[in-house]
Amino acid sequence: MERSAKQGIRAVAAEAGVSTASVSRALNNPDSVSAPLRARIARAVETVGYIPHAPARELSSRRSRTLGAIVPTIDNTMFARGIASLQKYLSSVGYMLFLTTSGYDLDAELEQARNLVSRGVDGLVLRGDCHHDGLRKMLADYSVPFINVGIYRPDRPYPCVGTDNEAAAHRAALHVIELGHRRIGIVSALQRNNDRASARVAGFRRAMAEHGIKMPPQWHVEVPYTLDDAREAARYLLGLKDRPTAVVCGNDVIAYGVLLEAERSGFSVPDDLSVVGFDDLDWSRHLRPSLTTIHVPTGDTWQRAGEYLVRHLAGEQTIMHHEVDYSLIVRESTASPTRSSK
Amino acid sequence: MERSAKQGIRAVAAEAGVSTASVSRALNNPDSVSAPLRARIARAVETVGYIPHAPARELSSRRSRTLGAIVPTIDNTMFARGIASLQKYLSSVGYMLFLTTSGYDLDAELEQARNLVSRGVDGLVLRGDCHHDGLRKMLADYSVPFINVGIYRPDRPYPCVGTDNEAAAHRAALHVIELGHRRIGIVSALQRNNDRASARVAGFRRAMAEHGIKMPPQWHVEVPYTLDDAREAARYLLGLKDRPTAVVCGNDVIAYGVLLEAERSGFSVPDDLSVVGFDDLDWSRHLRPSLTTIHVPTGDTWQRAGEYLVRHLAGEQTIMHHEVDYSLIVRESTASPTRSSK
DNA sequence: GGATTTCTTGTAAACGGTTACATACTAGGC
């Protein structure tokens, strides 16, 4: 027939001599179509070189098989690794990922979320539990499911998957306390709009309090997420007349900075200073001295977040709060303080 | 009126008492609508809490304001940085990015490209110039523009933006040659399906040939992109009875591995071994010894790729082949070989 | 002041799929 469309599903239908409905069925729900028809349609798809038009499909089915993720920054090994895992998993189940960054700005995060909802994502992966007030309302209005990743807060009515940062930081602090340190400082990430950073500081403080250890306020420094900033913080800390013998760091990158700067300033790690990190990035075991740190299975965590949403969207039963284990990895950067000062 | 829609552009139209066409115009082309109407519609958008439905918009306008990018892996500082820049730029001009990974597999890349086309991307950012035969044909069939990033090949009829890897590697080799080295090895990335890696090897070989330097074949090792593999390669190279006094590396991560392993094996860098990297990642200047390497403005490069596509899609005049400058950064990891062996 | 142009807004037909519903056919049951 002359009027048949040149492309799209109608072209396939014309080629196979069937209706568009059958083509659609053969593609989306193969069992609902007889074997011979299915084969004929498959052949037609091949000859026409048909690639389905996702937006059209979404418009009529109200499902995009696309998830959105908003991370503070992608330029950070840990997020990169998490996103990579999430993406790999999603790809394996036929989903795609829209990735955006907020730069630790809550307004920007809301803006991005709006953008993603506009884009028609089926679900959203968010970082932590610290969001703009309007965010959850907006997601509820448009009934877009979401999950907070990287934290474990079973007390919240929202799904999450991650480690208990407070407990893990407590463990890290306990490690240096048990080694005999009493003069302990902390270099944390910026706590503003970052519940993970805050939780870690809280865990650290709890450990200190439980052992009756007082810490001078100047031993707590907050830094952005870069090696340079961490080095500067270390320079400050090590330059104090009254300085700590151990430093617990909010993450591994900060710990690297402290390590590098200590060595640069002539301090030996761990003899003069013990350093503990958090995250266990690749470099931690390669560095010399290698870094004692809290291992967090980042890849797993993000993949689980994806699994949760995919299952939820498929209508399956899911558990809302999933705790991911952490573990303390003791390496060369921590030792008893008795070796040097007492 | 009772029959007016509860949501979508029709709700806004009803609220403002205008037609959907006017709402659409007010949103997409504000100038085409009178000021008072524009204001009334803006108010209606606000009260209704309207978020446009991108797939529907795309279906009718044939434009998605979305680009796709396919990288070998995101779990790699350099790509992460590039993607971050691209993403930031796109976001600033109202575009979004679909990010997928191919794992250095050409078939997977084609598959991902098909997926992205299906998703309706307006353009595609690809890595290098080594793709599946069917890829360019498919993109041509669906008239999806693309650009190769990270290479500079003005001889090709396809757009690209990046540095001349051959020339840059030549420069790196020249550096150690000029320092007086004659016993020079190379640890490159896997050349299979990686034209950048091959170009770098070629540049290195050209420099060697130009100076009449012969290299025993066992001094060329190829490794995947991980610290562990690079360390193993270094262990092998340094374990040879007849070993080089300088090693040129295919990228910084490989160089880090060589550096770490050399130190671990008791060799001093640069006294016993000079090491040159390529890319100038963050760690290069922080490491001790800091790494001599080729600096490549990765962020710029990727942003330019985005700019090219956005301009091209806007119908603006664009230059097809954009060369991005590299520069040799001399740091502590290279020195004249005379200090030790001669 | 009437004709012509320009500007503003509305009407309705796409865009490319999915899917509720209708229909034709097949196979059992008795």
Added chain:
DNA sequence: GCCTAGTATGTAACCGTTTACAAGAAATCC
């Protein structure tokens, strides 16, 4: 052999926008 239930396929409405075209109003020209 007729009725019923079930299966396979087709018909066409609909998803939420954009946009070509039409129409009405205002401005310009002579």
